[in-house]
Amino acid sequence: MDTKLAMHTKNLNFFYGDFQALFDVSLDFGANEVTALIGPSGCGKSTLLRCLNRMNDLIPETRSEGEIYFRDQPIHGQEVDPVEVRRQVGMVFQKPNPFPKTIYENIAWGARINGYRGDMDELVETSLKKCALWDEVKEKLKQNALGLSGGQQQRLCIARTIAVEPDVILMDEPTSALDPISTAKIEDLITELRKRYTIIIVTHNMQQAGRVSEKTAFFLNGVIIEAGLTSDIFFNPKEERTEAYISGRFG
Amino acid sequence: MSASYTGQKSYYGDGMAQNIARRRRHGRVWHILFYAATTISILALIVLLLNIFNAVFGFVLIEDEVPPTELAPGGDLESLSQGELISLLEEYLSVGLIRRFNFEEPLAERSVTDLAALVQVRIVNPTVIEAWSLQESLFQSDMIRAEHAAHPGTRVQFRSWLSARFLVSPQNPRPQLAGIRTAFFGSLWMIIIVIVVAFPIGVAAAIYLEEYARSEIWYNRIIEVNIYNLAGIPSIIFGLLGLAVFVRALEPFTSGTVFGGVDPTTANGRTIISAGLTLSLLILPIIIINSREAIKAVPSSLRESSYGLGATKWQTIWHHVLPASFDRILTGTILAISRAIGETAPLVVVGASTFITVDPKTLFSKFTTLPIQIYQWSARPQSQFRNVAAAAIVVLLVLMLSMNAVAIIMRNRISKQRRI
Known part of the structure; x- marks a missing residue:
């Protein structure tokens, strides 16, 4: 293994009631890499993403088998608190969902509840700067975050996630609700954030996966069909189905 | 119009215009029904409110035990002095009652307004012997006049049953004194x-x-x-x-x-x-x-x-x-x-x-x-x-x-x- 692992799963099975959504998923996520999860709708890629920070615990009547490791520590153990997992493995959602509070409070709230002791103004400023949002909002930190455009809201959500200093950021189709210009900004941001964080991104946009990720995993019906370097997946797929999906013949 | 503009046979048939008219007619019937339902509820509400206000205001026939004109010039009790009011009270009321009033608050220390109110309640003692609704008061003045004539020594007054006094008075067995x-x-x-x-x-x-x-x-x-x-x-x-x-x-x-x-x-x-x-x-x-x-x-x-x-x-x-x-x-x-x-x-x-x-x-x-x-x-x-x-x-x-x-x-x- 050439890179250090941020997270990996081993024979992960996941069930919504009687419906099995993931079958024996074993996948490695290298530290400081961007991994893209692709596949048609309903193939289980979002489910996997939500397993990685135990978000699925919140849905009743779900269960999982197998192991998920965060830096070689299992995150499903009895002694592991999902709250701690979610702080270290942050999440950005498909639809921008800032809190209906001020821009400042959106960043400060997560830090405050996690017991941040530093200078809050500074944290807000650096978090917004890392997301290239500072110049756009520095005059209106006390205004409601819902007044921002969709793209700005999504960058604010990323800023709020990195303010609690996670190691891994999960992104669930973060640009599917945004226009091309906002999408480009988010993609630039992902490239920038890669230096510091491990990013796992679910996307329906093949070009996006190609642009931002080093590794790609292709899912079909809850099974990993193929995983590896993005360049290999896109240009030398071993599987017929991978090639068919990427070239747009189905999905 | 038997076929669509592409020249293919259409299953929507010829009567497109009639079809739309029929669908619109259908919608209009429902529109009218909804409108009627709203109107009925609003009418019910109006009737309710009218019914209440009809009873709150109206003329009343009042009989005074002692007409105020006998007590004060022009019947204006507040024009009398404190001393005159006290002597009126002492003249008309029992010694025991006067002693009780003095015990509650000495009459000599009460204001003219308070004393006049006391005289009004205790001596003039107006009793509502007949009350008319607002509707009767407005449209049946003949009946009220006849009733007034039938009861000599009474007066007719317009009364709002809802008044400041009504709000601050406690319960009372006499309707004109009862409060909430x-x-x-x-x-x-x-x-x-x-x-x-x-x-x-x-x-x-x-x-x-x-x-x-x-x-x-x-x-x-x-x-x-x-x-x-x-x-x-x-x-x-x-x-x-x-x-x-x-x-x-x-x-x-x-x-x-x-x-x-x-x-x-x-x-x-x-x-x-x-x-x-x-x-x-x-x-x-x-x-x-x-x-x-x-x-x-x-x-x-x-x-x-x-x-x-x-x-x-x-x-x-x-x-x-x-x-x-x-x-x-x-x-x-x-x-x-x-x-x-x-x-x-x-x-x-x-x-x-x-x-x-x-x-x-x-x-x-x-x-x-x-x-x-x-x-x-x-x-x-x-x-x-x-x-x-x-x-x-x-x-x-x-x-x-x-x-x-x-x-x-x-x-x-x-x-x-x-x-x-």
């Missing part, structure tokens, strides 16, 4: 008890059921179904429950005897706290259901973004779920409390006093409330009490409407803070 004060304070105490008891318990139960209880467990489902059923139980049954539990079983507490400060020989459980607790139970299921709906309406994206940052369940509830649902919780609660204000049946069972003239002073006071008072007045044989009851209904309506207005203002203010 005792019942108003009774209702006010009741609202406060209901808010203090039912609101926190109801919201807390709603939070538990919505956020903590796992609905797949059988007993949680039983609780859920039962709360919905409780909301539909007739209020009189809650009255019987209150009678058995608060008035009887918990009498030492609800009568206040264990806390001291009340006379144990006369104290019983028919107190304002028993009534307040009964009404709290009555509206608890409604508050729980409304609050649950409010909490359920909070989008899951808001919860997820909170959990995603490493918030605990309680932090998520306190910082996001409750603020986002608070406006709806508040509206639901106020509607439930409005229902409590209007309840009569359970209070009759719990033992509201039908005739009481002292304001409730503690939680263990005897009490009456606005709807009880209205019910009691409208059951009296003297027809003038209908007018008094109508005036009390106006007070009740104003109280309810102002509570609803407060709820709407608070809700708008909260939602404005949360949106842009």
Whole structure:
């Protein structure tokens, strides 16, 4: 293994009631890499993403088998608190969902509840700067975050996630609700954030996966069909189905 | 038009225009039905209000025991001096009564206005012997004139049964002196008890059921179904429950005897706290259901973004779920409390006093409330009490409407803070 692992799963099975959504998923996520999860709708890629920070615990009547490791520590153990997992493995959602509070409070709230002791103004400023949002909002930190455009809201959500200093950021189709210009900004941001964080991104946009990720995993019906370097997946797929999906013949 | 513009055969046929006309006609019928339904409800409301106001205002026929013109020039009692008023009182009233007035507050120290009012009530002693509705007053002046002529020594006066005096006077067996004060304070105490008891318990139960209880467990489902059923139980049954539990079983507490400060020989459980607790139970299921709906309406994206940052369940509830649902919780609660204000049946069972003239002073006071008072007045044989009851209904309506207005203002203010 050439890179250090941020997270990996081993024979992960996941069930919504009687419906099995993931079958024996074993996948490695290298530290400081961007991994893209692709596949048609309903193939289980979002489910996997939500397993990685135990978000699925919140849905009743779900269960999982197998192991998920965060830096070689299992995150499903009895002694592991999902709250701690979610702080270290942050999440950005498909639809921008800032809190209906001020821009400042959106960043400060997560830090405050996690017991941040530093200078809050500074944290807000650096978090917004890392997301290239500072110049756009520095005059209106006390205004409601819902007044921002969709793209700005999504960058604010990323800023709020990195303010609690996670190691891994999960992104669930973060640009599917945004226009091309906002999408480009988010993609630039992902490239920038890669230096510091491990990013796992679910996307329906093949070009996006190609642009931002080093590794790609292709899912079909809850099974990993193929995983590896993005360049290999896109240009030398071993599987017929991978090639068919990427070239747009189905999905 | 037998084929579409592409020249292919169309299954939509020729009669497209007729078809549209038929569909529109269909829609128009429903439109008219909806319109009629709205009109009927508004008409019903107007009739209700007219009916009330018809009884609140109108001419009355008054008979004075001693006409004021005999007491003062022009009948203006306030034009007399303090000394003249006192001598009038001493002339007409018994020595014992004068002594009692002096004991309450020496007559010599009372103002001219107070003394004139005393002379008005005690000596002039006007009695309403006939009251007409607003409609009769406006359109049947002949009848009123004839009635006036038939009763020599009387005068006709336009009277608003709803007046400042009506608001501040306690209950009285004579309709023209009766007031709403005792019942108003009774209702006010009741609202406060209901808010203090039912609101926190109801919201807390709603939070538990919505956020903590796992609905797949059988007993949680039983609780859920039962709360919905409780909301539909007739209020009189809650009255019987209150009678058995608060008035009887918990009498030492609800009568206040264990806390001291009340006379144990006369104290019983028919107190304002028993009534307040009964009404709290009555509206608890409604508050729980409304609050649950409010909490359920909070989008899951808001919860997820909170959990995603490493918030605990309680932090998520306190910082996001409750603020986002608070406006709806508040509206639901106020509607439930409005229902409590209007309840009569359970209070009759719990033992509201039908005739009481002292304001409730503690939680263990005897009490009456606005709807009880209205019910009691409208059951009296003297027809003038209908007018008094109508005036009390106006007070009740104003109280309810102002509570609803407060709820709407608070809700708008909260939602404005949360949106842009």
